[in-house]
Amino acid sequence: MRHLLSIAAVCSVMGAVSLAQGVPEVKLPPSPTGQAAVQLGGTWDKTADGPTYRDGKWILVDYGRPLLRGRKEIFGSGSDYGKTVYGNATIWRAGANNTTRLTTQAPLLIGGKTIQPGVYNVFVELKPGDWTLVLNTQPVQEKYDPEDKVRLAGAYNYNSKFDVVRAPMKVST
Known part of the structure; x- marks a missing residue:
């Protein structure tokens, strides 16, 4: 037991010393980026160059992670609903910072449309x-x-003439 307490004391002192030395300054992005990916079918084969994915498809979503930053509700409420995340745009980019992008190698059925x-x-x-x-x-x-004023920057310059599909969603909590 005495041995365990000694180890705990040494670890505490070492932790305090490392904190006292300070943490190096790291410039962090306002909202970190994220990516979600899924494989459809296919197999992983061992090759001389390492594992290789064959005969399958990928679906990827690249996005910025929205943060609350002191807000109680990210979307707001009442007549202000959505205004915080819209900024000065007319639609939400489904993330933060850059335009959220969906890349698919397979046909998808969304809102009854392929x-x-x-x-x-x-x-x-x-x-x-x-x-x-x-x-x-x-x-x-x-x-x-x-x-x-033509190409997108986040959701700024959004033009519905480029819409491929609009699908209703239900929100529940």
Whole structure:
């Protein structure tokens, strides 16, 4: 027992010393990026170059992770519902920072419509209790250019003429 207490004391002192030395300054993004991916079918085969995925398809979603940053509700309430995440845009980019992108190698059935393999922008129209998922093919700015009023920057410059599908969603808690 005495031996265990000695080890605990040494670990505590070492932890305090490392904290006193300070943590190196790391510049973090305002909202970290994320990616979700799923494989459909296919197999992983061992090859001379390492594991290789064959005869399957991928679906990927690239997004920015929204953070509350002191807000109690990210979407707001009442007549202000959605305004916080819309910013000055007319629709929510279904994430933070950049335009959320869906890449699919397989056809998808969304809202009764078949979506062909490709890359799509993901948006959500927000209304309390009823959301609308929007997939869109509008070109995206690789680097923000405030003079570019055609290509997307997040959800700014969104134009519904590029919408591929609009599917109602139900929200419940």
